[in-house]
Amino acid sequence: MIRELCSFTIGEEFAQMRSIPVAMGAGREGATLFVHSQNPNIDPWSEAFNYARDTLKMTLISDSGKVLWRRDLGWGLVPGIWYSPVLSFDLDGDGVDEIWYVGNTRPNLPLTTYYRVLERIDPRSGEVTGQWPWPPYPRNESMSHTYRYTLAAGYSHGEPVLITAQGTYHDMHLQGYQAGMNKRWEILIPGDAPGARASHVFPILDMNDDGVDEIFWGERILSVDDGHELFCCDRDRFNAHSDIVVPFIDPADGRKYIYTCREGGGAPRVVAYDFNGNIIWSAVEAGHMHKGWVANIGENRRRIAMAMSLALDAKGGDIHKSTPILYYYDAVSGKPVDFTMPFPGCHLMPIDFTGDGYHEFFGTGGDALGKCYDRFGKCLATLHGEDKAQVVRSGKILDRPGQQLMLAYGKEGVVRIWGDDAATGEDDPLCKRYHRFMQHMMASGYNHINSVQSCGM
Numbered sequence: 001m002i003r004e005l006c007s008f009t010i011g012e013e014f015a016q017m018r019s020i021p022v023a024m025g026a027g028r029e030g031a032t033l034f035v036h037s038q039n040p041n042i043d044p045w046s047e048a049f050n051y052a053r054d055t056l057k058m059t060l061i062s063d064s065g066k067v068l069w070r071r072d073l074g075w076g077l078v079p080g081i082w083y084s085p086v087l088s089f090d091l092d093g094d095g096v097d098e099i100w101y102v103g104n105t106r107p108n109l110p111l112t113t114y115y116r117v118l119e120r121i122d123p124r125s126g127e128v129t130g131q132w133p134w135p136p137y138p139r140n141e142s143m144s145h146t147y148r149y150t151l152a153a154g155y156s157h158g159e160p161v162l163i164t165a166q167g168t169y170h171d172m173h174l175q176g177y178q179a180g181m182n183k184r185w186e187i188l189i190p191g192d193a194p195g196a197r198a199s200h201v202f203p204i205l206d207m208n209d210d211g212v213d214e215i216f217w218g219e220r221i222l223s224v225d226d227g228h229e230l231f232c233c234d235r236d237r238f239n240a241h242s243d244i245v246v247p248f249i250d251p252a253d254g255r256k257y258i259y260t261c262r263e264g265g266g267a268p269r270v271v272a273y274d275f276n277g278n279i280i281w282s283a284v285e286a287g288h289m290h291k292g293w294v295a296n297i298g299e300n301r302r303r304i305a306m307a308m309s310l311a312l313d314a315k316g317g318d319i320h321k322s323t324p325i326l327y328y329y330d331a332v333s334g335k336p337v338d339f340t341m342p343f344p345g346c347h348l349m350p351i352d353f354t355g356d357g358y359h360e361f362f363g364t365g366g367d368a369l370g371k372c373y374d375r376f377g378k379c380l381a382t383l384h385g386e387d388k389a390q391v392v393r394s395g396k397i398l399d400r401p402g403q404q405l406m407l408a409y410g411k412e413g414v415v416r417i418w419g420d421d422a423a424t425g426e427d428d429p430l431c432k433r434y435h436r437f438m439q440h441m442m443a444s445g446y447n448h449i450n451s452v453q454s455c456g457m
Helices: 316-321 429-441
Strands: 002-009 016-022 031-037 057-062 067-072 086-089 098-104 116-122 127-133 149-156 159-166 172-178 182-189 214-217 220-223 229-232 242-249 256-262 270-274 279-283 288-296 303-310 325-330 348-351 360-363 371-373 379-382 390-395 404-409 414-420
Touching (some): 002 379, 016 086, 016 390, 031 086, 086 149, 098 149, 149 214, 149 429, 242 288, 256 288, 256 303, 270 303, 279 325, 288 348, 348 390
Antiparallel strands (some): 002 414, 016 031, 031 057, 086 098, 098 116, 116 127, 149 159, 220 229, 242 256, 256 270, 270 279, 288 303, 303 325, 348 360, 371 379, 390 404
């Protein structure tokens, strides 16, 4: 049965919420960081930008529900995920996840690029223990191009590497740091360079089993070790941006694939690759592919891929209110398939509550909103009432069988984790490591949205 497994009281109402796990060190109870504001998330796209009415805050709560500390980040930070990414990561190897975030030393200049800094917080005290200049890139570009900041991390033969990045759609700068914040590598991918731009999501895993993680920088695969490019999918034809990049495994034979949904850049707009960057299948000639997922809902856990295109005739922020066009495919062969759920796939996110290898769905919009369904459309549970919940995280949130779903209830000021108390099964070690590690990336970029990361591996 799907039920509430635990909850956290934030202490105030909120309109946006992010969350990441925090290890507090050997022999100490773990904790969860909540990043929140009473102002909804502000996007740097000028057509969606608005002025903040509240600041961004951090609240660290122990696993048993005790508030350990709070921090108000002030008016110098625009309360939006792209202006202020947050990451938990143990860079110095002492067993404690430091909290990393992009800050600002000039609170009267919220859009400055010169006075931004990377700050590090010790979660045990809540105090800032380090501050470094944030690379002032890109320069002289639009708001949407300028304020796209990313924090990520990975491992090279067991050595932790922190990654900072600036830019998504044009020039892209990335830096890698090792313990002591010594710069390990730095790369620039110019806007006119061949190959893909970044995505709003960035899976990180050791895709070739060589002991070194790779970061999926859009359809460009980079080594965490030194930043070099392993390959760039469709380099000579595609120079644009993918909204969705999902690595996944075919349960039938264990082969690994990459599923992408592209926002623009010419045909095709939906593409699946193998883990060497070769195109396996492609579809759809035009459209802004804005959402997508891969779900085990076919016979014998066959993976089905969904792609959603926004209407082309909408303007500005209204594009997100337009009537979508939906496509469904066999994720391995690319053959179009019928989707038999009673709701459109763009209103559903896949999540394996039970741990049996088949996905259930949580409703994120329309008539499915707030309810859980099995893959045949049977309603299993309702997870919110009048206070509509926001998806904060999904996947391996807790160390127990199955996947879990973290929802935020803004009017109540509460965050709840839901799961199946009868879940069973053991995860593949690669998948389990991927899903647990990606939880640390859920407050940077759109990795947290609609299980786009937790549905794949």
